[in-house]
Amino acid sequence: MLRFLTAGESHGPCLTAIVEGLPAGLAVDTEAINRELARRQSGYGRGGRMDIERDKAEILGGVISRHTTGAPVALRIANLDWSNWRDRWAGEDLPPLTVPRPGHADYAGMVKYDLRDARPVLERASARETACRVAVGALAKQLLAHFDVTVGSYVTDIGGVPAKIPRLSPQELWAQAESSDVRCPDVDAAKRMREAIDSARSDGDSLGGVFVVTATGVPVGLGSHVQWDRRLDARLTAAIMSIPAVKGVEIGPAFDNSRRRGTQVHDAFHPNGKGGITRRTNRAGGIEGGMTNGMPVTVRVALKPIPTTVAPQSSVDLTSGEPAQTQYQRSDVCVVPAASVIGEAMIAWVLAAALVEKLGGDSLAEMAR
Ligand SMILES: Cc1cc2nc3c(=O)[nH]c(=O)nc-3n(C[C@H](O)[C@H](O)[C@H](O)COP(=O)(O)O)c2cc1C
Numbered sequence: 001m002l003r004f005l006t007a008g009e010s011h012g013p014c015l016t017a018i019v020e021g022l023p024a025g026l027a028v029d030t031e032a033i034n035r036e037l038a039r040r041q042s043g044y045g046r047g048g049r050m051d052i053e054r055d056k057a058e059i060l061g062g063v064i065s066r067h068t069t070g071a072p073v074a075l076r077i078a079n080l081d082w083s084n085w086r087d088r089w090a091g092e093d094l095p096p097l098t099v100p101r102p103g104h105a106d107y108a109g110m111v112k113y114d115l116r117d118a119r120p121v122l123e124r125a126s127a128r129e130t131a132c133r134v135a136v137g138a139l140a141k142q143l144l145a146h147f148d149v150t151v152g153s154y155v156t157d158i159g160g161v162p163a164k165i166p167r168l169s170p171q172e173l174w175a176q177a178e179s180s181d182v183r184c185p186d187v188d189a190a191k192r193m194r195e196a197i198d199s200a201r202s203d204g205d206s207l208g209g210v211f212v213v214t215a216t217g218v219p220v221g222l223g224s225h226v227q228w229d230r231r232l233d234a235r236l237t238a239a240i241m242s243i244p245a246v247k248g249v250e251i252g253p254a255f256d257n258s259r260r261r262g263t264q265v266h267d268a269f270h271p272n273g274k275g276g277i278t279r280r281t282n283r284a285g286g287i288e289g290g291m292t293n294g295m296p297v298t299v300r301v302a303l304k305p306i307p308t309t310v311a312p313q314s315s316v317d318l319t320s321g322e323p324a325q326t327q328y329q330r331s332d333v334c335v336v337p338a339a340s341v342i343g344e345a346m347i348a349w350v351l352a353a354a355l356v357e358k359l360g361g362d363s364l365a366e367m368a369r
Pocket residue numbers: 047103104105125126127128130243244245246304306307308309330331332333335338339342
């Protein structure tokens with residue numbers, strides 16, 4: 001069984017992950033992990049924090065001579081911003097944050113954990129934690145590569161600016177997204193997305209959007225129809241929904257499918273001339289009955305505009321009970337390009353876990369056999 005946990009605060013010394021269940025004998029490419037971390041850090045619309053951080057993964061356990069041993073893999077990503085917080089963190093001069101930001105975890109977290117200060121909540125609710133997930137997802141991608149499974153993403157909407165996505169293979173779309181700072185394959189739309197981000201920034205506002213994650217080369221039969229918690233679509237969508245600010249997810253064009261008749265939606269089978277089947281469409285998004293069906297797995301994800309805005313929003317000071325305005329904390333303006341990289345990591349993780357379950361084996365060689 002593959003599983004992982006993360007620990008660490010946004011402005012604490014570091015983030016930590018422990019990954020359990022990777023087969024022994026997997027070559028670990030730390031530079032490839034760091035490239036994924038750099039992809040998450042980039043993207044038009046990020047805030048000042050990303051100018052401070054230079055995320056690098058340090059492997060602390062479970063890897064000897066650059067290969068997994070079968071023991072838990074421990075990794076750490078330093079927060080360079082920690083040097084600006086270390087003294088205040090230890091002392092008493094961190095003023096309490098008593099005005100919760102609508103849309104953030106502040107209010108519910110303060111009530112739930114009986115806190116007068118939102119800081120402990122926002123320190124852990126912060127999407128800084130997703131740096132760890134991208135590192136863990138990079139390990140999953142390295143495992144999936146042995147089975148010819150590849151995961152990529154692109155952005156289709158930012159702040160209500162839609163892209164026209166050309167009819168290209170997923171690999172071609174990913175390549176175009178990689179050369180765009182909003183990760184959008186439509187160059188004209190990308191320009192308008194940047195303008196929308198600039199406009200939101202100058203108004204002190206924030207923007208959401210939509211991205212698509214696709215996995216190719218996925219074998220038939222990951223997941224299962226036999227039990228609710230083994231359905232792979234349920235596991236994929238839960239993993240995606242766990243990304244901060246994600247509020248919607250569909251497998252394939254699910255909402256468009258809901259407006260059509262069945263005969264326009266279901267992907268017809270045709271003989272492939274070798275005794276098997278082929279399909280000309282993939283409106284199921286690669287999953288039927290909670291199992292992968294051999295077509296690319298396609299997940300479309302909606303992100304809300306992030307909660308922290310320079311422009312104040314109406315709130316209440318929970319100490320006095322009086323009306324108050326939110327106070328600006330350093331923040332991003334738009335994180336949709338970064339979120340698409342995190343989305344890749346989460347999809348890679350769930351597919352790797354399902355592959356380990358299906359194939360079994362304590363070593364990569366045993367899995368391959
Ligand atoms: C990559 C990334 C960066 C984010 N950066 C910020 C930020 O700078 N400011 C902010 O208010 N929210 C940011 N968010 C969103 C919040 O973390 C999120 O809205 C908050 O934790 C509440 O969770 P929820 O939106 O899932 O309900 C970011 C999200 C992601 C994916």
